[in-house]
Amino acid sequence: MQKQDSNIVFKDYTPNQLMLLPPSLEELIPAHHPARTVNSVMDQIDLSPVFVYYSQNGASSYHPRMLLKILVYGYLENCFSSRKLEKATRENIVYMWLSGMQRPDHHTINRFRSERLKQVIDDIFSKVVLLLYEAELLDIKEVYTDGTKIEANANRYTFVWGKAIKKNTERISKQLKELWEYAGSVAAQELDSQEPDFINPSPEKVSQTVDKINQALQGKSVDKKVKQKLNYAKKNWPAKLEEYAQKEQILAGRNSYSKTDPDATFMRMKEDHMKNGQLKPAYNLQLSTHGQFVVNYSLHPNPTDTLTLKPHLEKYCQLYGFYPSNCTADAGYGSEENYCFLEENQIEAFVKYNYFHKELQQESKGKKVYGLLDNLHYDSKNDRYICPMGQPMEKSGKSTSKTSTGFIQHYSHYRAKNCSRCPLAAACHPGEGNKVIKVNTRLKQQKAKAKERLTSELGIQKRKQRATDVEPVFGHLKYNKGRSRFMLRGSEKVAIETGLLAIAHNLAKMAG
Structure with missing residues (x-):
């Protein structure tokens, strides 16, 4: 063990020493810290629109003002994960001060962000902007x-492409028409029906048309490939058209989606x-x-x-x-x-x-x-x-x-x-x-x-x-x-994320 030089002077270090008066978190946050700006502005925001999404029954809930402060300051400090925010409320004195020493878990933080803020994030953002406007900052x-x-x-x-859906739908329509024309050439009398509309046929129409073709070709000498095609059409085409219809509904006029x-x-x-x-x-x-x-x-x-x-x-x-x-x-x-x-x-x-x-x-x-x-x-x-x-x-x-x-x-x-x-x-x-x-x-x-x-x-x-x-x-x-x-x-969730980013950006600029 090395001997300490008696001429060296160190500051007292006694980590286990008890304090008569423990330090206040308020004293540990610098006067011009961005967290104080977040705290001050969020205290001025009317959050009554958020309260309607809470139930009066059951156990008490964490106050939305506290959770909002944690989220906004987290986005200001590039801390976006609910798990990291949960950890910060236990280890970071700034988050501990903002939360009033409360410790919401990541489920609570994430549920508040995804569900409670869904309908009110725009209202909160506009109220922050109006406060900045009243302060003549913008x-x-x-x-x-x-x-x-x-x-x-x-x-x-x-990915799903709108052009691919259109192309596949047209291919089914074309092949169905070819099968109908083949049946007409082989069994015109048995078919004895008006030609259906082959443009954008519904799954029900496709199923009905295939059944009519199969009935007309019964007892006839039919090409083996045509029989295979009819069996494949009966089994797959209606389901495919239903799938394409659902995808077109999701596309809603766009050319693609993930x-x-x-x-x-x-x-x-x-x-x-x-x-x-x-x-x-x-x-x-x-x-x-x-x-x-x-x-x-x-x-x-x-x-x-x-x-x-x-x-x-x-x-x-x-x-x-x-x-x-x-x-x-x-x-x-x-x-x-x-x-x-x-x-x-x-x-x-x-x-x-x-x-x-x-x-x-x-x-x-x-x-x-x-x-x-x-x-x-x-x-x-x-x-x-x-x-x-x-x-x-x-x-x-x-x-x-x-x-x-x-x-x-x-x-x-x-x-x-x-x-x-x-x-x-x-x-x-x-x-x-x-x-x-x-x-x-x-x-x-x-x-x-x-x-x-x-x-x-x-x-x-x-x-x-x-x-x-x-x-x-x-x-x-x-x-x-x-x-x-x-x-x-x-x-919806991306809009919430963008709103929190915009609020955090404005408050960071206000504080800076």
Whole structure:
């Protein structure tokens, strides 16, 4: 045993010594600790909407305010697992202080998160945002909107494709029709029935048709392969069609879903580490921010941003009772339907459209691309366009189209003359025949207004601010918080997870 040098002075260390007055947890939490912000804000939130999900019978329950504080602070500190949160309430003084020394188990924490918060997470989030608004930390009426795809907690290889279901259904219809035609050629008199509808047949119709074919072919000399096909059809096709119908109901208009999380759609991810653009089950997360505070969030099953703006802003109105005064968004949102929606709800739109930057580049360089409609001169007096060679393009007709959301678009058609001998045909119209253009007059007017706003002094400022306002929030959530993949499954639970992340992000920014 080494001898201690008598000149060395150590602080007293007596871990087993009893204290006359044990230390208070309150004294151990620093004055400006983020947990104090969480505690203070959560104490101001009205949680009465949560109370209706508790029963008055049975044993007493842990207070939802305490459980909410633990969850929000856990998400602030990148502690998302209910088991880790259970452990933290027993070992971490911050969690012990927030919980008041109570020790809920992981089942209680997880059940509160998945069941109790399901209907109220949006209400809690909006109340937190309104508190921040009252503290003048943000302006909820001026928002910057963008979206990103976050991978779902689902198997990447258990997929169902809408096109495959359609193809297999059509294959069954085609083969059933071939069997009917074969039976008609062999036993036309015995069949003696009107030809059934083979387009999208129901399982009952398929079963009935196969029975009629079998009855007609009884006692006839039938090819062995046809008998095998009929037996296979009787045994498998009705069940398969029922399966396809169930899958189409889950798809609900989408092109795909994952079997392990049917609410997730396969999307192309930018953060693909393989760099091969593979599809993964994911959700399209839309955020609206101001000052890098999240003021609205929504989850969508469709991969494109164009269809998300309207429901995203409608949710904003549900949260606060009004729409924002202005909205700034990137080119992915610049559609006719979105422009009409923004205008109808008196939202000043700083929303780019496709080719906005390309048009600015052309104007700065003084170049023209003859394929772009805006480079063609419009003769408003005669309602016609003038092609690059000075030839008139007369109006030839009208048409309408309907988007997947039911929005009606109106087009006017204009046809050129003598394109075959035009020296600019290769650049203007590489195809055969005379060039025909479809003009959406309302969209053209909306783009002109959008361009005027976007190129104004305020519009330039808004465009710059968008890139530094909403995009850093995505970077923080994905890389600092490690949420490039959701932890929970199903759209309802993923929405709860997103709401807790948004609340934690706002409180962390408030505390920091």
